[in-house]
Amino acid sequence: MTVARRGLTPREYRQEIVDLVPRLPVAPRPLGRCVGLVLAEDVVSGVSLPPFDNSAMDGYAVRASDVAGASADQPVRLPVADDIPAGRVDVRPLAPGTTQRIMTGAPMPAGADAVVQVEHTDGGTDVVRIDVSVTERTHVRFSGEDVAVGTVVLRAGTVLHAPQLGLAAAIGVGELPVRRPPRVLVLSTGSELVAPGEPLPPGHIYESNSVFLAAAVQEIGGEATVLRFVPDDVDAFRSTIAAHAAEADLLITSGGVSAGAYEVVKDALDGHGVEFVRVAVQPGGPQGRGVFEGLPVVTLPGNPVSAALSFELFVRPALLTALGHTGVDRARTRAKTTVAMSSPSGRVQYRRGCHDAGQVEVVPVGGPGSHLLASFAASNCLIEIPAGVDRVEVGDEVDLVLLD
Ligand SMILES: Nc1nc2c(c(=O)[nH]1)N[C@H]1C(S)=C(S)[C@@H](COP(=O)(O)OP(=O)(O)OC[C@H]3O[C@@H](n4cnc5c(N)ncnc54)[C@H](O)[C@@H]3O)O[C@H]1N2
Ligand code: MOO
Numbered sequence: 001m002t003v004a005r006r007g008l009t010p011r012e013y014r015q016e017i018v019d020l021v022p023r024l025p026v027a028p029r030p031l032g033r034c035v036g037l038v039l040a041e042d043v044v045s046g047v048s049l050p051p052f053d054n055s056a057m058d059g060y061a062v063r064a065s066d067v068a069g070a071s072a073d074q075p076v077r078l079p080v081a082d083d084i085p086a087g088r089v090d091v092r093p094l095a096p097g098t099t100q101r102i103m104t105g106a107p108m109p110a111g112a113d114a115v116v117q118v119e120h121t122d123g124g125t126d127v128v129r130i131d132v133s134v135t136e137r138t139h140v141r142f143s144g145e146d147v148a149v150g151t152v153v154l155r156a157g158t159v160l161h162a163p164q165l166g167l168a169a170a171i172g173v174g175e176l177p178v179r180r181p182p183r184v185l186v187l188s189t190g191s192e193l194v195a196p197g198e199p200l201p202p203g204h205i206y207e208s209n210s211v212f213l214a215a216a217v218q219e220i221g222g223e224a225t226v227l228r229f230v231p232d233d234v235d236a237f238r239s240t241i242a243a244h245a246a247e248a249d250l251l252i253t254s255g256g257v258s259a260g261a262y263e264v265v266k267d268a269l270d271g272h273g274v275e276f277v278r279v280a281v282q283p284g285g286p287q288g289r290g291v292f293e294g295l296p297v298v299t300l301p302g303n304p305v306s307a308a309l310s311f312e313l314f315v316r317p318a319l320l321t322a323l324g325h326t327g328v329d330r331a332r333t334r335a336k337t338t339v340a341m342s343s344p345s346g347r348v349q350y351r352r353g354c355h356d357a358g359q360v361e362v363v364p365v366g367g368p369g370s371h372l373l374a375s376f377a378a379s380n381c382l383i384e385i386p387a388g389v390d391r392v393e394v395g396d397e398v399d400l401v402l403l404d
Contacts, residue, residue: 007280009387010348013287014314020289020296021250021318024182028175031168034160036221037178038324043154045171049147053108054086057139060099060121060128061112064136072131080128084109099128108140115139147171157326179324182222185248185295186213188229189237189256189264190302195229208373209254209300209307216311217252222319232262245295249322252315255302258286265299274299280347280387283370284310303370309350312382312403331402335362340393343368343385352379355400362400380404 008016026040055061062078070076078099084091086105094100094111102108102115114134122129147153153171154164160176168176193207194200207229214224227244230236241251256265257276266276266288274290274297283306288299298318300310320328338361343349352375355362362383366375382401385392392398 007278007285007346010279010281010284010313013277013279013281014317017289017298017314017318018321020291020298021182021322022296023324024179024249024322026177026179029178029180030175031165031173034165034176034178035162037160037181039154039156039158039160039164040177040179040324041156042152043168043171043173043176045147045149045151045153047147047171048144048149049170050141050143050145052143054105054141055084055102055108055115055139056104056141057115057117058104059102059115059117059119059139060130061094061102061109062099062114062116062130062134063094063096063112064114064134064138066097066099067114067116067130067133070130070133075129075131077127077129080125082109083125099130101125101128113137113140157324159325179322182217182249182319182322183247184214184217184222184224184319185227185241185244185251186210186217186224187227187237187240187251187253188302189232189253190229191231191262193229208304209302212304212308213252213254213300213311216308216316217319220316220319221323230264232256232264234264234268237264237268241292241295245293248295250319251292251295251297252300252311253297254300254307257288257299257301269297269299273297281309281313282344282347282349282368284313284350285347287314301370304373305352305376306370308373308376309370309382313350333400333402334397335400336360336395337362337364337383337392337398338394339364340391341368341383341385342391343389345390346387348387349385350401351383351385352376353381353383353400354379355381355402362398 067076080101081098082100084102084106086103091107091109094109100109113136116130120132188210192204194204196206210226214226217224230240253265256263273292274288276288278285279287286301300307317328352365353362365379366372384399
């Protein structure tokens, strides 16, 4: 059995997990499947936006000088020489003293320098009465005023959300180079576990870690495959992993890593590429990580809040880094606690809390116990009590990690 090393700090352990998960390969991906992913290369526009001068309004293309001085009392009448719907390509030049009816997005005729909105006319189709004067450029959208051809429109490292994907489509790009989503296997262990929705025999509990972990993986852009959880049986555990290892980038297990007699994860992986350690954090002390038969593995403790916090502190930054994100840290702030709290000396403790933006106080939710899942679900921040602090009093300022 591997001898446990000295307790790692959470920061040291986080770096180990970041180093464990390889950067994902870059490949072109259809826009619709890029949501939330990170652009791997700069995107240069091959077109101008707008691609040609066009009308911003339904109305009449004019020379501004032809409608100078027009008003409701002294309208100007112009012959309507043509109709220009959007998409028309054979637009004729605008002869002086005439107008052409034009639709929003339709190309401006050569010689026209402004558009009169249809609301300021009688809508005529042979001759139109124009009730306003306009200055040059009124209601015209000029080629290249949004994007000039040849410019970088999206920088490598940009997280692709709806606006960036819409822009890519607007410049005619159908695929973007991104690091593909990590494929993460999630495996819970424990003979006491029962799937939600099934009857609950005495002495059993509903399995929740895999649901949490898969959702957390998906929330940051990963693809999670939940393996049917296995009882405390080393052979069943190993064969379950072996059957899926080739199709994954990372395996996350929960449970079976502490000091009990039936620690299936530890028994199966210890000495086979995975090392088990204590991290000076609470919850989340017993941890393991390594590479088992070519597959990076992170073994989280089974208590639901321990597993959740371990994901938050260690796995989330690693997966985000693998995806190419640079800002992987949660926003932090400080606030005064409304409740006194004690903390084990020598360990960073994370309590759960509620904090509203702009408020000076944080309200701790529930106690420190790593089984208090409802308190975790009711919180929106973690209260970080440093390793050297064993008590904070009401009104003391504490560090917060903001979870949303
Ligand atoms: N003698 C010691 N006992 C324990 C120690 C220790 O250092 N010495 N550490 C404690 C700490 S801290 C933690 S955290 C847990 C970690 O234990 P395991 O990773 O071995 O997890 P299990 O024993 O399998 O389960 C712990 C707890 O969580 C429940 N659980 C497990 N998996 C799930 C799941 N998928 N869904 C919902 N609930 C789950 C399980 O029923 C247990 O109640 O060890 C302490 N003990
Ligand atoms: O580390 Mo355990 O996670 O304190 O409950």
